[in-house]
Amino acid sequence: MYENIEVLLDEFYKTYYKIEEINLNQVIKCLTTTELHVIEAIGDQLLTMNELSEKLGITMGTASVAINKLSEKNFIERERSDDDRRKVFVKLSKKGLLAYKYHNSFHSNILEKVTSEISKSKMETFIEVFETIVKNLNKVKKDIQPESILNFEKGDVIQVSNIKGSPAIKKYLNEKGINIKSLIKINDKNKHILSLLVDGDEKIINIEDAADIMVIRNYI
CATH class of the missing domain: 2.30.30.90 (Ferrous iron transport protein A (FeoA))
Known part of the structure; x- marks a missing residue:
C-alpha cells in the first residue's frame, strides 16, 4: 500500500510540474521554473532574504542568486527597512505581480480540470486525508531537521x-x-x-x- 502511495505521489508531481514547465516555456519564456517558484513564494508579501530562503527550503546563497536574476529581469524590487537600515526586504514589482497572478490562475485551472469528474464528497475526504498527511510530514520534518x-x-x-x-x-x-x-x-x-x-x-x-x-x- 505504502509503495503505491509513493508511486502515485511521484507520478503526480512529475506530471504536474512538467505541465507547469511546458506552460512556462509557451507563455513566460524569460523565467525559469525555479524563478517562478521564487515569485510564487513571495506573492504579495514583503520578505527578508532569510524568510524567503526558509520558506523555499533553500540556502541564502541560492536565494540571493535567484533574487539577483529576477531583479535584473525587473520582476523583483528591494526595499530597505525604516527601522533597521541593514535589513532589506524583497517584493514583487508590477511585472512580478502579473506573473504571480497568471501563475496562480494557471494552477487553479489545471486543478479544476483534473478534479472535474470527482464528486464533492470524495474531494472533501481527499482534502481531509491529505491535510493529515501534510501535518504528519511536518512533524517528521521537525524531528529530523537540525x-x-x-x-x-x-x-x-x-x-x-x-x-x-x-x-x-x-x-x-x-x-x-x-x-x-x-x-x-x-x-x-x-x-x-x-x-x-x-x-x-x-x-x-x-x-x-x-x-x-x-x-x-x-x-x-
Missing part, C-alpha cells in the same frame, strides 16, 4: 548533527567532548549557561558558544 540546542529544554535528549561557528569555537566544543553524533542530555539551562551530560560526562557550556551546536531530538 536546530540550535538552545531551542531545547531541561531533560531533553538530543544528538549533535553539526557544529557551526569559527574553527576556534569548533575546537573549544570538541575539547569539551562535543562532536558530531555526540549524545547529549540537557541537565539545566539558564540565560548564561547550559549544563549538559555529554556521552555520560557533565559539561558546562556558555550560552553564546552553545548557540553553534546544531542537534536533532533523540528518542532512544
Whole structure:
C-alpha cells in the first residue's frame, strides 16, 4: 500500500510540474521554473532574504542568486527597512505581480480540470486525508531537521548533527567532548549557561558558544 502511495505521489508531481514547465516555456519564456517558484513564494508579501530562503527550503546563497536574476529581469524590487537600515526586504514589482497572478490562475485551472469528474464528497475526504498527511510530514520534518540546542529544554535528549561557528569555537566544543553524533542530555539551562551530560560526562557550556551546536531530538 505504502509503495503505491509513493508511486502515485511521484507520478503526480512529475506530471504536474512538467505541465507547469511546458506552460512556462509557451507563455513566460524569460523565467525559469525555479524563478517562478521564487515569485510564487513571495506573492504579495514583503520578505527578508532569510524568510524567503526558509520558506523555499533553500540556502541564502541560492536565494540571493535567484533574487539577483529576477531583479535584473525587473520582476523583483528591494526595499530597505525604516527601522533597521541593514535589513532589506524583497517584493514583487508590477511585472512580478502579473506573473504571480497568471501563475496562480494557471494552477487553479489545471486543478479544476483534473478534479472535474470527482464528486464533492470524495474531494472533501481527499482534502481531509491529505491535510493529515501534510501535518504528519511536518512533524517528521521537525524531528529530523537540525536546530540550535538552545531551542531545547531541561531533560531533553538530543544528538549533535553539526557544529557551526569559527574553527576556534569548533575546537573549544570538541575539547569539551562535543562532536558530531555526540549524545547529549540537557541537565539545566539558564540565560548564561547550559549544563549538559555529554556521552555520560557533565559539561558546562556558555550560552553564546552553545548557540553553534546544531542537534536533532533523540528518542532512544
